[in-house]
Amino acid sequence: MxxxxxxxxxxxxxxxxxxxxxxxxxxxxxxxxxxxxxxxxxxxxxxxxxxxxxxxxxxxxxxxxxxxxxxxxxxxxxxxxxxxxxxxxxxxxxxPLTQMELKSKAQDMSRDPTSFLAMIFLSAIIAAGGLLVDSPAIVVGSMVIAPIVGPVMTASVGGVTGDRRMLVNSIWLQAAGLLTAVVAAGGFSFLLQFLGFFPETLDIGSIELIGLRLSPGFVTMVVGFTAGAAGAFGITTKGPTSLIGVMIAAALIPAAATVGIAAAWSEYRIAVGASLLLLATIILINLGSFVVLVQFYSPDEKGWLSSASGRRLVLLATVVVVVLVVGVVGTAAGQQILFERTVNDVVETTLDQPEYGDLEPVSVRVEYSDGFLFSSPETVTVTASRTANRGDPPSVAGELDRRITEATGKQVQVRVRFQEYQRSDAGNSSSLSPAPQPASFAAPQTA
CATH class of the missing domain: 3.30.70.120 (Alpha-Beta Plaits)
Structure with missing residues (x-):
């Protein structure tokens, strides 16, 4: 009430x-x-x-x-x-809440610049640590404490209600926060490297959680836009927005930490790709938030969006940004998705052949030459499982290389990793090992 x-x-x-x-x-x-x-x-x-x-x-x-x-x-x-x-x-x-309540709720979500930047700094350090040890739980923890949702919501509210000062201050806070996150993650990563916790030769691109953030993708763009839209819709209701804040932080903080980690390891291609991801995501989050709010609220009569020309300008800019981002990212992502789908089909078809009957596909991973949108596939890593104690694994890397090249027209390096396991006799408990044995990996084959 x-x-x-x-x-x-x-x-x-x-x-x-x-x-x-x-x-x-x-x-x-x-x-x-x-x-x-x-x-x-x-x-x-x-x-x-x-x-x-x-x-x-x-x-x-x-x-x-x-x-x-x-x-x-x-x-x-x-x-x-x-x-x-x-x-x-x-x-x-x-x-939906009235404009008066909307502004009040958005302002309540905001922090003063000092505490905001301090929390962003700490969350980026946690995110960098989670990415380096490949721990999703730690990365999620960094998202929970990151207060990035505050300036995102106040920027959209300021734009819709015509509060220019709120809009400008919020954009400044977003930029300062993301820059702080990059610097914090980079400094922490360099310190870990200097103290010897991680070697300078570490291939950070091979870390799964970092590999997911090497460049913008169509799905990540949709997630960013939807996160902003969900945050805006949530702020128009009487319910809390804390969980929505985690969703927005999930799209931004790990990407900012990836930029810092890449800079610390002098992986500038990864840094550029992750920076593009970060920039595109923050734009789409703000865009999604603004598009939703403008459906519920008319610009204030005294605001800078009250004129027809102002609204047309914002609408035109919105359409241009959406078309550019979705068009460029969608085209690049579509090419990558098609290539990866073809590779998966080739791997499954090849391992179904009788001469490879002992092999079962576990995972297929494609690595690209750099972090840019239109980068070419460079390496395909196939992980296959097989029963232990059956001699040397079959030579399959060369066959996969040939078939992938024929199917896609792309020259890639194929690596095959074998994961061995033991199998008990059905119904004979005495044949079970007394303790679980760790999986052993054979040396990768390279075509």
């Missing part, structure tokens, strides 16, 4: 009372003195959250100026003769 308080002049109080009586809403009114030493009526109304926008519109129709004195406060509960009837009436309605 919420409590609305509006200051009403003597000549308008009867109109306001008529509105409340027509809506069957309980209220109280009492005299209040303004700073100008003028007495007016202060009308107090308890209403459900979803009724806030509706009632403020009705008050405006009755001649009440919302910018004169209007407050909306949260109530733990409210009991009045017709409160239950009012709750049932608005129980199934979706009514």
């Amino acid at each position: 919420r409590r609305i308080q509006v200051l009403v002049s003597d000549d308008r109080v009867s109109d306001v009372v008529d509105v409340l009586d027509d809506e069957n809403i309980d209220y109280v009114r009492y005299r209040a003195r303004t700073p100008d030493d003028e007495e007016q009526w202060l009308v107090e109304v308890p209403v459900p959250t979803d009724a806030i926008g509706y009632m403020l519109d009705r008050f405006e129709e009755a001649g009440v100026r919302s910018d004169q004195y209007t407050t909306v406060a949260t109530l733990e509960s409210a009991i009045s003769p017709r409160s239950e009837e009012l709750k049932q009436r608005f129980a199934d309605d979706f009514d």
